[in-house]
Amino acid sequence: MVKIFIDPGHGGSDPGAVGNGLKEKDLVLTISRHIRDMLLAEYKGVSVKMSRDSDVYPTFAERANMANNWGADYFCSIHINAAGGTGFETFIHNSRSTKSVAYQNVMHSAILAEMDVRDRGKKDANFAVLRLTKMPAILTENLFIDNTHDAKLLKDAAFLKKVARGHVEGFAKAFKLKGGTSKPDSSKLKGGDSVIRAIQEFINSYGFEIKADGIAGPETMRGLIMVLQTELNKQFAAGLQVDGILGPKTEAAFVNVRVGARGNLTKVLQALLYINGYDVGTIDGIFGNKTEKAVRSFQKGKGLSVDGVAGRNTWRALL
Numbered sequence: 665m666v667k668i669f670i671d672p673g674h675g676g677s678d679p680g681a682v683g684n685g686l687k688e689k690d691l692v693l694t695i696s697r698h699i700r701d702m703l704l705a706e707y708k709g710v711s712v713k714m715s716r717d718s719d720v721y722p723t724f725a726e727r728a729n730m731a732n733n734w735g736a737d738y739f740c741s742i743h744i745n746a747a748g749g750t751g752f753e754t755f756i757h758n759s760r761s762t763k764s765v766a767y768q769n770v771m772h773s774a775i776l777a778e779m780d781v782r783d784r785g786k787k788d789a790n791f792a793v794l795r796l797t798k799m800p801a802i803l804t805e806n807l808f809i810d811n812t813h814d815a816k817l818l819k820d821a822a823f824l825k826k827v828a829r830g831h832v833e834g835f836a837k838a839f840k841l842k843g844g845t846s847k848p849d850s851s852k853l854k855g856g857d858s859v860i861r862a863i864q865e866f867i868n869s870y871g872f873e874i875k876a877d878g879i880a881g882p883e884t885m886r887g888l889i890m891v892l893q894t895e896l897n898k899q900f901a902a903g904l905q906v907d908g909i910l911g912p913k914t915e916a917a918f919v920n921v922r923v924g925a926r927g928n929l930t931k932v933l934q935a936l937l938y939i940n941g942y943d944v945g946t947i948d949g950i951f952g953n954k955t956e957k958a959v960r961s962f963q964k965g966k967g968l969s970v971d972g973v974a975g976r977n978t979w980r981a982l983l
């Protein structure tokens with residue numbers, strides 16, 4: 665059993681860095697929970713502990729002791745940067761143990777590959793949690809909360825999942841974790857932003873005009889509903905108003921989409937799975953095994969009946 669200890673920085677009375685209406689303590693907890701959930705859902709032979717799973721503040725010594733007493737194999741502290749800069753960087757302790765250096769190399773490139781932001785480099789420092797932990801340890805600084813461009817990404821729920829995904833990929837590589845039920849093919853998802861942008865361009869190919877900014881916000885979701893409504897009208901004469909609002913009439917018009925399906929309904933399904941953090945490979949409108957696997961993982965995660973068919977309940981949960 666590989667024991668991964670996740671330390672969401674700050675918490676409680678210590679908000680960490682703040683800026684653009686965001687607090688570091690909230691963002692790092694969200695990212696850490698995603699990491700834990702992905703690792704436990706997708707890999708075998710791994711256990712995860714977190715220094716906090718709510719808005720509380722353990723001291724540096726308490727965080728380190730929790731990991732030491734548990735006998736963690738790896739300690740990973742998650743942070744958001746501030747004060748003039750942009751991009752991603754990682755730290756290990758300045759004693760630079762062989763293992764810490766090796767794991768930092770793997771983690772750093774895995775996370776960067778998912779985030780597609782400026783690489784500020786692999787660094788070392790005498791940070792308390794890195795000094796007090798007895799196992800190899802890393803601290804990741806994921807973008808700058810007080811930078812407008814970075815904050816925009818940090819406000820995007822899909823981007824936070826990508827940050828988590830990068831960490832998970834890193835752990836899987838560094839510790840040769842087995843499993844991977846919905847593990848993305850990072851070569852295809854590389855530069856996740858561009859995937860969202862492609863989804864937005866697909867929406868706009870219908871003549872809608874949403875901003876193709878690579879961020880999956882409410883406008884993108886509205887756009888996907890409009891595409892759905894258009895397709896349901898075209899293919900099934902559903903007679904829906906194309907307004908991007910998920911009302912009872914639209915919900916009633918949902919059709920089952922399953923393995924073997926091809927076309928833009930499947931493409932919308934794949935886009936929604938991707939935005940919800942599930943790997944579908946290429947968003948190509950072809951409902952193959954990979955898409956079915958993603959539907960099953962999604963249904964399982966949402967407590968729906970797991971049949972791999974996108975029916976009314978699945979559509980509703982995706983939207």
Ligand SMILES: [Zn+2]
Binds near residue numbers: 673744
């Ligand atoms: Zn911090």
